[in-house]
Amino acid sequence: MDYIAFCRNYFDVTKIPVSLLKSGYVAYSSIAEHLSIEPQTFWQMWPSEQNPEFCYLSPDIEYGRVTVENTDYEVILGPAFNLPLTEEVLREYMREQALSLECREIMAEYLYTIPLISHRQLARHLNLIHLCLNHKVTNADDLYKQDTTLLAGREEQHLQQLLDNQENENLHNSYYFEMELYQYIRDGSEERLKEFLSADRTTPREGKMASTPLRHAKNLFISAAVKAGMLGAIPGGMDIEKAYQLIDLYIQECEQLSRIEAIHALQYSMLMDFCRRAGESRIPEGISSEVYVCMNYIRSHTNEPISLEDVAAQISRSISYITKRFKTELGINVGAFITRCRLEEAKSLLTHSNKSLAEISSYLCFSSQAYFQNVFKKKYGITPMQYRKQGRRL
Numbered sequence: 012m013d014y015i016a017f018c019r020n021y022f023d024v025t026k027i028p029v030s031l032l033k034s035g036y037v038a039y040s041s042i043a044e045h046l047s048i049e050p051q052t053f054w055q056m057w058p059s060e061q062n063p064e065f066c067y068l069s070p071d072i073e074y075g076r077v078t079v080e081n082t083d084y085e086v087i088l089g090p091a092f093n094l095p096l097t098e099e100v101l102r103e104y105m106r107e108q109a110l111s112l113e114c115r116e117i118m119a120e121y122l123y124t125i126p127l128i129s130h131r132q133l134a135r136h137l138n139l140i141h142l143c144l145n146h147k148v149t150n151a152d153d154l155y156k157q158d159t160t161l162l163a164g165r166e167e168q169h170l171q172q173l174l175d176n177q178e179n180e181n182l183h184n185s186y187y188f189e190m191e192l193y194q195y196i197r198d199g200s201e202e203r204l205k206e207f208l209s210a211d212r213t214t215p216r217e218g219k220m221a222s223t224p225l226r227h228a229k230n231l232f233i234s235a236a237v238k239a240g241m242l243g244a245i246p247g248g249m250d251i252e253k254a255y256q257l258i259d260l261y262i263q264e265c266e267q268l269s270r271i272e273a274i275h276a277l278q279y280s281m282l283m284d285f286c287r288r289a290g291e292s293r294i295p296e297g298i299s300s301e302v303y304v305c306m307n308y309i310r311s312h313t314n315e316p317i318s319l320e321d322v323a324a325q326i327s328r329s330i331s332y333i334t335k336r337f338k339t340e341l342g343i344n345v346g347a348f349i350t351r352c353r354l355e356e357a358k359s360l361l362t363h364s365n366k367s368l369a370e371i372s373s374y375l376c377f378s379s380q381a382y383f384q385n386v387f388k389k390k391y392g393i394t395p396m397q398y399r400k401q402g403r404r405l
Contacts, residue, residue, distance in 0.1 A: 015039045030087040063137035069103040075137040080145050091133050196243030199290020228274045232265045239285040247289030250310045301326045302340050313356045361399040
C-alpha cells in the first residue's frame with residue numbers, strides 16, 4: 012500500500028492532521044505539506060504499548076497512533092482538540108513542536124481550522140485506520156483497557172486505603188447534609204438555604220480530593236456546582252441548557268481563583284444563585300403540561316424573536332387558545348411572560364458577562380437599548396448599569 016497516499020487522502024477527507032513515521036522519523040506530515048513547516052517532535056519518546064493507542068506530550072494536546080504491523084511505519088493522528096483552541100494551548104503546541112515565533116500566526120490560523128472531535132471520536136478514527144491498514148476490527152472500548160497488573164495494584168491500594176480509613180474512623184458523613192442542601196435548592200427556598208448554610212453544626216467530613224489544599228477546595232467546588240445543578244436546580248424546574256451553562260461558568264470562575272476563602276465565598280454565591288433560579292423556574296400548582304411546554308420554549312429562545320404563532324405551534328393550538336390559557340394559569344399574557352424571561356436572562360448576562368447594554372438589548376431582541384433600560388427599571392426599580400455595578404440579586 013502507498014501509505015503516504017493513504018495519509019494524504021485521510022487528511023483531505025477529515026481535515027485532521029496526519030503524519031507517517033518510518034522507523035520513528037517523519038516520512039510525511041500534512042502540516043508540513045500545507046504550511047512548509049517541519050514538526051520537530053521527538054516521536055521516539057513514545058514507546059508503543061498497544062495498537063492503536065492514544066499519545067500525549069502535553070496534557071491538553073492529544074494524538075493517536077496506529078502501528079502498521081510487520082512494517083516500520085506508524086500513522087500519527089493529531090493534534091486533536093475537543094475544545095476551541097486557546098492562546099495557552101497554542102503556546103503549548105509551539106513549545107512541544109519547537110516552532111519559532113515567526114510561525115505563530117500561520118500555525119494559529121491552521122490549528123483553528125482543525126475540526127473539534129471528542130476523545131471517543133478520536134478513538135473511532137484510530138479504529139478505522141487500524142482496520143484499513145491492519146485489517147483488524149477493534150472498537151473504541153479496546154483503547155481504554157488497562158494493564159491487568161496496573162488494575163490489580165490499584166485495587167489492592169484502594170482496598171488498603173478503605174481499611175485504613177475504617178480503622179481510623181475517617182469516614183464520609185456528608186450524604187444527608189448534601190441531600191438536605193440540594194432539596195432546598197430544588198424547592199427554591201432561599202431563606203431556608205441561608206439558614207441551613209449559616210447554622211452552627213458539625214461540619215461534614217470531606218474526603219481528600221487533591222494533594223494540595225487549593226486544588227482540594229477547587230475540586231470540592233466543582234463537585235458542589237455539578238450537584239447543585241443536576242440534583243437541585245434542574246429537578247426544581249430550571250432550564251437544562253441554562254443550568255449546564257451556569258455550571259460551566261462557575262467552574263471557570265473558580266479555576267481563576269488563587270485563595271481558598273475566595274473559593275468558599277464563590278461557592279456560597281453559587282448555591283444561592285442556583286436556589287434562586289430554581290425558585291423562579293418552579294412551576295406553580297395548577298399549571299397545565301401545555302402551558303409548561305410553552306414556558307420552556309420561551310425560556311430557551313430569549314435571544315430570538317418569538318411570536319404568538321411560534322408559541323402556539325409548540326402545542327399545535329391556536330393563538331387564541333394559548334393566549335387564554337396563559338392568562339388563566341399564569342395571570343399574565345404571553346408577551347409579558349416573554350419579557351419577564353428576557354429580563355431574567357439580562358440579569359444573568361449583566362452578572363456573568365462583559366457584554367455592553369447595547370449588546371445585551373440586541374441579543375435579547377429588545378427594540379432598542381433605551382426600551383430595554385426602561386423595562387428593566389420598571390420591573391426592578393434599578394437601571395441595568397446600577398444592577399451590574401452593585402452585583403445585586405433581585
